[in-house]
Amino acid sequence: MPTQRRARSRTFEEVLAQIEHRIATMGLTVGDRLPGERQLAEQLQVSRSSVREALRVLETLGVLSSQVGRGPDAGAVLTSHPTTPLTDLLRLNLGLATLTEQEIIATRLMIEQWSAAHHSTAASLRTMGEALAAMDTAAAPEEFVDQDIAFHVALVDAAGNRLNSAIMRALRNALRQYAVEAVTRLGHTRDLQADHRRIYEAIAAGDTTASVTAVTQHLARAYPSTAIG
Amino acid sequence: MPTQRRARSRTFEEVLAQIEHRIATMGLTVGDRLPGERQLAEQLQVSRSSVREALRVLETLGVLSSQVGRGPDAGAVLTSHPTTPLTDLLRLNLGLATLTEQEIIATRLMIEQWSAAHHSTAASLRTMGEALAAMDTAAAPEEFVDQDIAFHVALVDAAGNRLNSAIMRALRNALRQYAVEAVTRLGHTRDLQADHRRIYEAIAAGDTTASVTAVTQHLARAYPSTAIG
DNA sequence: GACCAAATATGGTCTGACCATACACCGCCG
DNA sequence: CGGCGGTGTATGGTCAGACCATATTTGGTC
Structure with missing residues (x-):
């Protein structure tokens, strides 16, 4: 009855955990690229919206930078701007x-x-x-x-x-x-x-x-x- | 209509600025509620996805907490968990x-x-x-x-x-x-x-x-x- | 070889739908 | 009258698919 707010496990949080897990296990660091949003959604079997929300969190924390277009510099790149x-x-x-x-x-x-x-x-x-x-x-x-x-x-x-x-x-x-x-x-x-x-x-x-x-x-x-x- | 923006600013960033502006001008503080996602999207003339990405940023920074359901405690509430x-x-x-x-x-x-x-x-x-x-x-x-x-x-x-x-x-x-x-x-x-x-x-x-x-x-x-x- | 146009891959945005949750409301029953 | 339970509804959460904007890649033309 004290309206205990329990943390729901939201999809984007699961995506977040997966990405962080990749960083840890694959030794990713600044400069490395993440798969595209569509590919990530496919791999993790979630919608692109959920992937985008997870990426937005990482971008907010200054460890990811997204670039549109095509080529080696496009896509989601790990950075560090604390x-x-x-x-x-x-x-x-x-x-x-x-x-x-x-x-x-x-x-x-x-x-x-x-x-x-x-x-x-x-x-x-x-x-x-x-x-x-x-x-x-x-x-x-x-x-x-x-x-x-x-x-x-x-x-x-x-x-x-x-x-x-x-x-x-x-x-x-x-x-x-x-x-x-x-x-x-x-x-x-x-x-x-x-x-x-x-x-x-x-x-x-x-x-x-x-x-x-x-x-x-x-x-x-x-x-x-x-x-x- | 949000597609004619020539500025580098993304839609969710504009939403972010608007919300921050409301906090400043309306003197909002911890405990106050923001309008619902749908209502916010209607007011700012953007899609709900863009609103959600902006809210996700604020949640990541620890100044917003979203609760599902209905009632006084539901919705997006300003908090402070730095x-x-x-x-x-x-x-x-x-x-x-x-x-x-x-x-x-x-x-x-x-x-x-x-x-x-x-x-x-x-x-x-x-x-x-x-x-x-x-x-x-x-x-x-x-x-x-x-x-x-x-x-x-x-x-x-x-x-x-x-x-x-x-x-x-x-x-x-x-x-x-x-x-x-x-x-x-x-x-x-x-x-x-x-x-x-x-x-x-x-x-x-x-x-x-x-x-x-x-x-x-x-x-x-x-x-x-x-x-x- | 230089240059320009089309193809393509990427993130950005929108629409509309449906689900899960939790309170609000209301009518029933005691 | 008052508690109680079912139903309505507003809220965030998720999904699918489409289209747009951008920038590189590709390939054809001169």
Whole structure:
């Protein structure tokens, strides 16, 4: 009587399980193709609609990309774009008021502090430097923010954790408009750039403690209304 | 008539945008219902298949739940289960070898350290204590691991960041089997419980530094083959 | 050999039908 | 009057078949 909602076994879920099973047993990975929708429906003895719903789920999760037409690039190809579903997830939950900007900002600070303490690759330093220079010449707030995102994403990329990188990209995507408005309203790009330079220098010098401190102070300035620490 | 669209956008994506627009403008939130599939298709002048694919996307992202039948609880209801898509995302990317267990473990350590440093609510302490006791009497490794998950999830919940909580749950879900095998193989539940007690005491005492240290040492023991720190 | 037209394979969409489920409604009976 | 049971109905789930849009492949023509 408590209206116990039992998960019905829907056809598309069975298709989903079959596809996942193929990925596991056949060792499929990014770049490999799945059979066509009609062929898959035939093989699994289900309708094409059910196959399509399963493929839509995989596409939503960023592991599949469908291309129309004909040839080697057509059809359903396995990919990996974990940032896309994460961004959608954050945007929707913000819209539903089941997540707040402050929570996202707190997670951002956590990841950046961790990244500043774990930077290892030198390759990302060049990307950070390029974004730094581009911010100096940025005309519009949108342009500045996009380069700011590139700078901070590169910082996280430098730590070499793809999960954190995907989350970081999603966070910045979801709050991009927030950042544009903040820059437009406050316009303290000079201060922000000074922070960026301190972060860059600390990273380049390999000074972990200084890097974490610089990141923390920068975010405190970027989100003055948010109690972070 | 939907066949004259020259835009790259597919019909179900247009439906998706319309639904999201309704959520934003009508202030819909968790618990609110969407019109039926047929009615939605009529309103938007698209086929029911396209509506269904859009709803499937929302369901995949954990913000919609469909129930058959009739009555107030039937139909498409807005929800918020961010852990579900995150778990799927991790599992699929592990299967595709685009993410490693090590990366997930590193993110877990990051979140737990952060949580240990930011614990604020006392309500979760009771949950942690109950899980602690349950682990003492756990017979099978699966039972121990489930209570271990409850303990660590409660630790993160105590920090009050729903995004981090959702990520933490997904991490543990994705690596649950890994944990069961580790406990079965190593069987050092006594050491782990000693760690748990140290964490619990430090949290209860409000000693942030000790909490972080205890969490760090615990994870180092739990994942001996992983270079963490 | 270069170029253009037809064939074809692929995903995208639509229509209409039928099934399974679970509540709503209503009439019967106590 | 009130509970109880059968029937109606709205809902999602699935299927079959058709047609469209797109992009490559194929093959014929100059």
